[in-house]
Amino acid sequence: MTAAADHFVRDDAAAPVEIRFDHVSKTFGRHGTGDLFRAVDDLNLEIRSGELVAILGKTGCGKSTMFNMIAGLLEPSEGRVMVSGHDPFSQxxxxxxxxxxxxxxxxxxxxxxxxxxxxxxxxxxxxxxxxRFATAQHWLTKLGLGGHENDYPHALSGGMRQRVSIARAFATNANILLCDEPFSALDEMTANRLREEFARLVRENGKTAVFITHSINEALQIGDRIVVLLRPAKIAYDVKLERDASAAANDEVRARIRQVLAV
Structure with a gap:
């Protein structure tokens, strides 16, 4: 089951493909049995340079398996994953x-x-x-932590520690950012502020970001595009969002996502 993005689509076709899943499947052996568990099933997905894509789905739908294949921590059982034109596992x-x-x-x-x-x-x-310390200071200041440079983690709040983590990611100037539910342990007000800051920094610095979440509201807040997965990781809905979309337009997408996830 797939769906078009309708009036939410932006034309990003000119940007090069940064991440590609080409008929990718991933299976795992079940401990103590000869059975196989299929986490990803014939997945085809392209993420273009500069996109901030929220990967959304219920627990166990294969989001983390996808994430680990992009990061080069897992090898596909079938098909091919390419990132920046290279195989993240073998290279x-x-x-x-x-x-x-x-x-x-x-x-x-x-x-x-x-x-x-x-x-x-x-x-x-x-x-x-x-x-490296000049760069680290720049990113700490940019994330509102000027004056806390010499604090140890135990002296920082949860939100401040996650800001340090975000600063660490941006400091390397990596072109691709992978985020595994980074704000799920924070209170909603703190998480909301950090989502907005993170998305702004991604766009200002021209990064490509993949953001794993199980929250529809978080996906709508942070993503340029939302890819909804059903288990085993198959795309059920793929929608691009206008950043200035009306509340009614976002409500339409939210309702469609809920419909898809209810299957």
Whole structure:
């Protein structure tokens, strides 16, 4: 079951394809049995450069499996995943500094200050100390954490820690950002502010972002495009959104998504 985007479509056809799933399936063996579990089934998907795509679906629909294949952590059982023209699994080392991940929890190192945590990716890329700390400071300030550079994670609120995590992702200047429900553990007001800031930074800096979520409202708030999955990861609805869409237009998309997910 698929659906056209109707009046929500923007013309992004001129942008190159950054992420491609070409007839991708992924199966896992069930522990202690000879049975196979199919998490992704003949998936075809193209994400173009500069898109912020929300991948939406119920728990267990295959979102995380897709995410891990884009990140090069899993190999497809069938078909092919290509990212920036390369195979992320077999050419994993090529992607150093080219993909950044924002996780569900902040994954900050407790023995490092905020600025040291943001600078970590740059340190791993061999950037000089002066340059990596200048870059880290820039992104901490941009995310409203000026003055907290030398605070350790235990002294920061949950929202502040996730801001550090976002700063760390942007600091590497990776072209592709992968986000695995990064705001789900935060209170709604904090999450709402961070969604808006994250989406703005993605667009201002010309990044391509894949945002995993199970929240319809979050997908509508953050995405240029929403891809709804049903289990095993098959596209049930794929819609592009106008950023200045009316409340009525968004309500129409919300109703369609609910209809799809109710199947």
């Amino acid at each position: 994993f080392d090529w992607f150093r500094g080219k993909i950044a991940i924002v996780f569900q929890n902040d994954r900050l190192l407790p023995w490092r200050t905020a600025i040291q945590n943001v600078a970590l990716g740059l340190e791993m890329l061999g950037i000089s100390k002066a340059e």
